[in-house]
Amino acid sequence: MSAGVELDHVTVRFGEFTAVDNATLDIKGGEFFSFLGPSGCGKTTILRTVSGFLDPSEGMVKIGGQNMTGIGPNKRPTALIFQNLALFPLMTVAENITYGLRVRGVDKTARTKKANELLDLIALPGQGDKLMSELSGGQKQRVAIARALAVQPKVLLLDEPLSALDLKLRQHMRSELRSIQRMVGITFIYITHDQGEALTMSDRIAVMSDGVIQQVADGKAVYDDPATSFVASFVGENNPFVGIITRADSSYAVVDTLFGTLRGRNPKGLKVGDKAILFVRPESAKLGTGAADTTFSSKVKSVAFEGNMTHVFLEGVGKKDVTITVGRHSSADIPAQDEIASVTYDVDLGLVLPEGKMARE
Amino acid sequence: MLLGIIFIALVAFWTLFLVALPYLYMVVESFHPNLPPIRRGGPDDFVTLTQYKSFFVTPNSGTVNWTHMGAFGFSIIASIAVTALNFAICYPLAYYMAQAGTPQKVRTLMLCLIVPYWVNEILRAFSLRLLLASKGLINQILMGTGITDVPIDFLGNNTGLYVGLSYAYLLVMMFPLYNAIESLDRNQIEAARDLGAPWWRIHKDVVIPYAKPGIASGCTMVFMLSAGSLAAPQFLGGPRTLWFTAIVYDFFFQNFNWPRGAAYAFILLTGCIILVMAMLRLFKVSLGETIK
Structure with a gap:
């Protein structure tokens, strides 16, 4: 199940500094939506606001039509994939993947079943007992995706998850991410400074600079008809x-x-x-x-x-x-x-x- | 290259002459009877377990030595309590300083924690006595506000002992915890939260497992130090409280019975090591991890 995300005049300030300035945006359910911009443009701030780690100074975030004000990150129907993945090093692959289910009180048999399902999805079947240190960069990447998908979020938030990979793997993961998104059908919100990633994967792109959304359009329009x-x-x-x-x-x-x-x-x-x-x-x-x-x-x-x-x-x-x-x-x-x-x-x-x-x- | 050899030689020298040999002398001493110097090496001097046996059975009367075994047990249990208390105080503080606090607040907090340790132990212990005495500030406040009618005997009921010992070794717990938690990637805490974990689960599943070596290190040191401490129990313990090190001290300096004092000291050391090893095994921490 997917849900749309609405930003309604969202402004985020840190002291005097305005990280996001009056962002209004309507991301449709099931869309692969990217925020593209150079570092410091406010795209990660938007992601953290949607995930609930930050509160907007003004305006509000709605997910699936529901106002998210005052709802913490552990109660939102979102899952976040961190830039450095933030996998738990002391847990096995399967324990990582099913951590979200464990804190929800799902019993062990159901968890094992779900872990196996997801391991198949990310093409790592039977590797649930491995330690994180035994996996390669691309495999860790996939485990992070599986861990986020395990809690069946309506919106998946991705914070430059491919930036740590080498070029070949990065290009491969692009198409893999896109196909996973099509398969699970939920909304993906993708943060990147890499225009290649944004253009190849996204249904629509918001280009940001200095906290301001410059343009929201599909890749072709952003390239052929830039607004600014x-x-x-x-x-x-x-x-x-x-x-x-x-x-x-x-x-x-x-x-x-x-x-x-x-x-x-x-x-x-x-x-x-x-x-x-x-x-x-x-x-x-x-x-x-x-x-x-x-x-x-x-x-x-x-x-x-x-x-x-x-x-x-x-x-x-x-x-x-x-x-x-x-x-x-x-x-x-x-x-x-x-x-x-x-x-x-x-x-x-x-x-x-x-x-x-x-x-x- | 040469400098390295000199350093190793120096450390080897003091480990051997200042640590190992005196200990060895003490071990040997503890297996001998207590004799005046003139009769040493004579026919009365032989290897014996008498000194160790005297811990369990009182030498002259032949009755079970409940006093000393009781003091031993009390010292161990009280030290465990002090360790637990210190952990309970330091873990939230260390977590705040390492992960949550702003740099400026952390600096202030650090200063408030460290500066009191410039004051010497005797002064600290006696000022605590002043606070906790039956006519001390705390009792006056309690009685003034009508919470109690009669003064509470904080020193007699060992509150002073626990407070004094805990405070004496607070930093010993604080710094290993802080160091361990500080190196934890904050994204892991946020990832757990994002996956739906309530705050206590984040600590249970992510922070504490990660900080386990630091926790083990802090707990081991606080336990060892407080079981072996002398001043705080003497100044802050109640009149009926008998700390095991006080007995050891008396054998050395009151009764001039060095063999028995040495035997008691080794009983304490062995007891503490066995307990610590058992704990490390129970929590699956290797000894090497605790000194990282």
Whole structure:
């Protein structure tokens, strides 16, 4: 059984510091929902507020429509998977998995049965008597999932659980987590700073920065239609061109940048004179010449061949390079270092957003 | 390299000459009759169990030595009680300091715990006497507020003894507990809570098993020290209270019967070690863990 989670104007303060600022959000039952943001953006605070370890300074959390104010973490229908897993080192695998049942007074036979069921689910059949120290990182990961699922939570909360694993295992666990979620059908709330994890697993993503939810959308929308300059620069690679809008209508706007006047989509309805940033992703830009207001040029600083693609780094503003990614089968000639390269892009792939905070490099 | 050898040599020297040899002398002493120096090594000097036997049977009258065995039993049981009392006081404090308290509060608490130990033991014991005496502050408050009509004999009923001993060895319990609990990952406490455990189960299932070596270490030391303590029982015990070490002391310094004093001291030591070993086994802690 799954339950939705509602954040109703949730603000969390620690003294003077506002960790989460007025978050309002509706996570549907059975959804795989991710909070994505750099460290310190407030995503873990949100998770701790949902799990009950923190009380919101203002607003309230509802789980399955029920107000959770004053209900402790041991009474909520949630289970939390910690970043360092926090498995009990002195208990066996089976004792870890069934700990939540033991404190609920479930008898031994039922516990053993449940442990075996879950060990099958996490592909560790018959390993219940092992000690935690005998398991590998990926196996511990799965035990932590089983321990949380054993109490049949309506919402599973995951706090960057894959960050301790190596890259290969991490990628494998992504698909495993997704399939476990489909199998058990409960709501997963996933915290991560890794956009790859968020994009591959989630039904929807909330991108956060400085305690503020910047955008809530599915992965494709977050990538293709970022709502703010922060989202545009944090999710995926992006080339920003800062300037002032010289012409604008409801669909497109022209920005006067250090690289000339450049045109892009104007989803936010910016007006002439507004400070704006035009974003063009490296893979959206092509070497060559197009219309005057979608073409710019700069000196090539370096070229990096990466097998399936080639990155061309052009001189940008300050230390930030403009990056162009050329696919394997592109017919364009890769320019040499110090040459002046001309770059163009499809006008619908240029995105004009109001000037704002950018993700740190 | 050289420094290491020097240190080992130094420690070996004092372990041998300052600890092992005198003990050995005492062991030998305890198996001999009490003789004036002039008759030592003479025909009356032989290896005997008399001194040990005298603990069970009074030498001259041949009756069962209830007084000394009673004192032994009382000392052991009272020391167990002091250990339990200290654990009950220190565990919540240590848990608070190690896991729950803010750094500033923990520092203040630590200071309040440590500073009183700068005061010497005699002064501490006598000021406690002042508090607990029949005309002492506590009795005056109790009578002034009308809780009792007659003063309570805190010293005679051994309250003073328990309070004094507990306070004397409070830090000995405190620090091993604090060290053990401090290294526990707080996420484990939260994980247990998140899985539905009420607070007492978190302590029973997560904190105490983890801190077991520290608990064993603290309990062992408090028990050993209070069973072997001399000053607090003498100053704070009731007039009829006989602490076993006081008997040992008297044999050495009042009766000049060193062999019997040595035998009694070893009886105490052996009794304490057997008890501690049994406890460690019961709670499945290895001796090595307690000194970590």
